[in-house]
Amino acid sequence: MGHHQCCSKQKVKRGLWSPEEDEKLIRFITTHGHGSWSSVPKLAGLQRCGKSCRLRWINYLRPDLKRGSFTAQEERTIIDIHRMLGNRWAQIAKHLPGRTDNEVKNFWNSCIKKKLIAQGLDPNTHNLLSTKYKHKINSGLDSTQQRSTTSTPVFTVSSKLQEDYYSMDVKTSFLPFSSVPLISDHSNSSRPQPVHDQSSTSPSLSGYHRNPNMHMQAPSLECASHSSVGGNLPISSSSHNISEFGIILDDNAWGPEFAPIIQAAGQGEMPSQPLRVLDDEVEKVDDFRGSGQHMDASFESSDFELDLMESALMTCGMYYNAWDSWTLQGKNNGA
DNA sequence: AATTCATTCAACCGCACGTCG
DNA sequence: TCGACGTGCGGTTGAATGAAT
Missing domain, CATH: 1.10.10.60 (Homeodomain-like)
Incomplete structure (x- = not known):
């Protein structure tokens, strides 16, 4: 079994770190910084390779670790x-x-x-x-x-879908509302924020691009004050834009009970049938996911969206949002 | 108490990528 | 342009520990 280059030049210790080794590494880095990791073990007096020192520091010794x-x-x-x-x-x-x-x-x-x-x-x-x-x-x-x-x-399906739970050939990409890129332009400062519990942490990615060629008309949404979806989860009194949103449901499960979600998601009138995504778009997303390509992603999630997600899931189970556009953008960039 | 089995997680390995001469 | 080198990342391993028998 060959060792990494930085380990091959000298005899290095491997395995668990001793308290003495930790002490040496901490003392060295806190006074000198790590600089070049490959030179750290020698300067710190450790019989370890630089890579091992780096890993030990990042994963265990760093003072800001929680x-x-x-x-x-x-x-x-x-x-x-x-x-x-x-x-x-x-x-x-x-x-x-x-x-x-x-x-x-x-x-x-x-x-x-x-x-x-x-x-x-x-x-x-x-x-x-x-x-x-x-x-x-x-x-x-x-x-x-x-x-x-x-x-x-x-994340589960509604009771009406339970019987088909295991037999469905699901190849659609499902996302929670918390993952929906709500605003096409991330720098848009007019994006409303949830009014409740803004202190809690939510995912916030940066550097995300949408595909302008595939942008769909984004409906705007005025949420009713503390309207309730699914009868148990309140939605904050605030206005939000939700774009590129859809729900996929079994035809048999489609019913008026989903109207609040459709309305809350900014779709306006209750559609006569479930929203669907084209199969070829699904396949493109799947291709991208399987390609291992990296994509830049950026959006903000809020407690409002998490609540909406939970509400939707509790009420109708499955849903879908058209993230095809930005995954495809990532795919193109990565090529 | 002894042994086996399952789980956790620190550490290692190989690879990809960026930088520099 | 190319190779050497350093760094970062994700997958995997295996020692330590706890639970079950």
């Missing part, structure tokens, strides 16, 4: 961003102050992943799991327990 369990808010943030970016742990960690990519990755693999599977969701795509995972879903809690024991909003 230790301890992940909060429910952090967990929700991870899930939301992962849904868009996939396994880009470093990008996800940037939105969790004091958390490292390694920590986020471990938390995902040891905890969130299992939760999603138990809830019938594919942790990679966040879509409904196919029938081959049915045994995993059923092996855990029943659906009622699954919903009541998680601290993260449970």
